[in-house]
Amino acid sequence: MLFNSLEFFIFLPIVFTLYWLIGNNRIKQQNLLIAVASYVFYGWWDWRFLFLILFSSLVDYTIGLKLNSEDKQSKRKVFLWVSICVNLGFLGFFKYYNFFVDSLVESFTFFGGQLSINTLNIILPVGISFYTFQTLSYTIDVYNKKLEPTKDFLGFMAFVSFFPQLVAGPIERATNLLPQFHKKRQFVYEHAVDGLRQVLWGLFKKVVIADNCAVYANTIFNNQDDYSGSTLLIGAFFFAFQIYGDFSGYSDIAIGISRLFGFNLKRNFAFPYFSRDIAEFWRRWHISLSTWFRDYLYIPLGGSRGGIKMKIRNTFIIFIVSGFWHGANWTFVVWGALNALYFLPLLLLNKNRVNTNLVAEGKYFPSFRELFQMTTTFFITLIAWIFFRADNVTNAFIYIKNMFTANLFTKPEILPMTILGLLIFFLAIEWLGRSGEYAIQKVDFLKKPIRWSFYFFLVILIFSFTGEQQEFIYFQF
Incomplete structure (x- = not known):
């Protein structure tokens, strides 16, 4: 369902009217309506996508509770990696499987070999890159004890599937959006x-x-x-x-x-x-993704705290991964690498915050x-x-x-x-x-x-x- 479609112009007033008729004292009922409306909105493209987003929600909700109840750091790390592997595994399969197969076959052909691996007719779920990163922010923040895990599965479902930003962002942090599902929302004219x-x-x-x-x-x-x-x-x-x-x-x-x-x-x-300059551009373009990579990848890698080699390495990693996030094509990788080349001189000369x-x-x-x-x-x-x-x-x-x-x-x-x-x-x-x-x-x-x-x-x-x-x-x- 597109925002600029007739279906959405019918859908939105109905959901809006029912939502406020429920009343802001009934948070669970409002969350239920949002979850149902969001699943209808998302299923409008293909109802099969709903099983994927529901499974992702179940996995991360359960892991959040496990992370909170487990004190042993080694087990907590295992739970975190289960969440990362499940979410990135789905993303990798649906979005990148055919890309990696084609690239592997082409590599063998380039060196004179021959490899026969069939690609699959995979339908890419709409917005999978966005809600995958949103749920990952939840488990990572719970693991780092920046956020208390929710015990309200309905509210968590509504958070993951919230229809206005479900398919193309902004990529919301659980620390910002999830608590809003647990408190009264006032209609302010x-x-x-x-x-x-x-x-x-x-x-x-x-x-x-x-x-x-x-x-x-x-x-x-x-x-x-x-x-x-x-x-x-x-x-x-x-x-x-x-x-x-x-x-x-x-x-x-x-x-x-x-x-x-x-x-x-x-x-x-x-x-x-x-x-x-290009550093300012990246502070102003797709802010939710740029800050996500900064907080969950760039800083854990060491950021710009190390020597020149580490700065160069981390800069290329962050931009190339960002490029690859956009699509399974070498054009996006080159696009990311080119932006890294633009950015690097500013970083090395300490002018990226001018x-x-x-x-x-x-x-x-x-x-x-x-x-x-x-x-x-x-x-x-x-x-x-x-x-x-x-x-x-x-x-x-x-x-x-x-x-x-x-x-x-x-x-x-x-x-x-x-x-x-x-x-x-x-x-x-x-x-x-x-x-x-x-x-x-x-x-x-x-x-x-x-x-x-x-x-x-x-x-x-x-x-x-x-x-x-x-x-x-x-x-x-």
């Missing part, structure tokens, strides 16, 4: 209005920006040999805004819907394309230095996105090679002025609202006629320029 405002902006990002950019990005990437370097640059540019509008739009909708039910999710994007303040704070326009930094950071990010979007590594290199030719500076064959105008409007609103949690949050401070005129204008844009419906990109991850 101002919070609900703020949630609806964020949903509206998320829908605009998705159906106007991302879906329209997708049409041109797909056309250019799928026919890259037919276009000039300037058009290939435009294609990469459109994909950069497709993936940003698509993913951050989903996050905005998820966070906004959660507020309607009295829940607060963590911020997932903080205007990443206004970053002045740009922590708001860009052009208190000003309408950035300085020339800030503008240059933002442009440079966006461009190298755009180059990395080519690997993310390409079907394979060879095509990515060919795309870049063909882009950097003499006709890079000629007029592009594809230059849709309407979409470019919408992108300029989008960037202007994002820039003006960059100090908020999301771009149009501060519209609430405008006078009522101006505020409602702006909302009405966004609705008109959504109905007038809704692009060809595209599935959310991160559903495949």
Whole structure:
């Protein structure tokens, strides 16, 4: 069930109405409704996925209790590794089995050998990478005694399957979201209005920006040999805004819907394309995943506390694993490694924490230095996105090679002025609202006629320029 589908626009008001009719004094009944609604929402794609998420919930709920009752550290470690192996085992089988088989066969062929292993016709469960990491955060935090295990299985089921963020995040920490299922949720009108405002902006990002950019990005990437370097640059540019509008739009909708039910999710994007270096970009892009890898992988590996060799090793591990998390293709591995190369000089020169303040704070326009930094950071990010979007590594290199030719500076064959105008409007609103949690949050401070005129204008844009419906990109991850 897609957020931008008719089914969801029927589903959400029904669940919302029943949820608050139950009353906030009946926490268990509300949690039951959320769990049932979430399973309906998830089963809309394929009912067989439900057994997987239910089994994952049972395993981690049970292990959480075992970790709490066991004092012997060696046994506690065994329980932790059972959780890790079960969760990553499911993830590895459904997402990476065919990739590893194909890679192994190709390796043998490269060295003159022959290996016959059949791949399987495996359906990738939607959002498995997201809820797997969410449940892992629970068992790891219980193991490290940062969180008391829950004895409320119904609340835990609702936490794992919470439908607004189930299939594409944000990846919530158990320490933040799980306790919210154990306490009363109050309906606060101002919070609900703020949630609806964020949903509206998320829908605009998705159906106007991302879906329209997708049409041109797909056309250019799928026919890259037919276009000039300037058009290939435009294609990469459109994909950069497709993936940003698509993913951050989903996050905005998820966070906004959660507020309607009295829940607060963590911020997932903080205007990443206004970053002045790649370190700042990664503090602002997919924050829930970046911080997950930082806390559960990078820091346990030693982080940046060791010598130069350890810093280099840990940096490449974190970025390559992050790339591999996104998909079973060498393009994602190269994308991760390329971002590690971008990041490494800043880390080694101890400049990865230089740009922590708001860009052009208190000003309408950035300085020339800030503008240059933002442009440079966006461009190298755009180059990395080519690997993310390409079907394979060879095509990515060919795309870049063909882009950097003499006709890079000629007029592009594809230059849709309407979409470019919408992108300029989008960037202007994002820039003006960059100090908020999301771009149009501060519209609430405008006078009522101006505020409602702006909302009405966004609705008109959504109905007038809704692009060809595209599935959310991160559903495949």
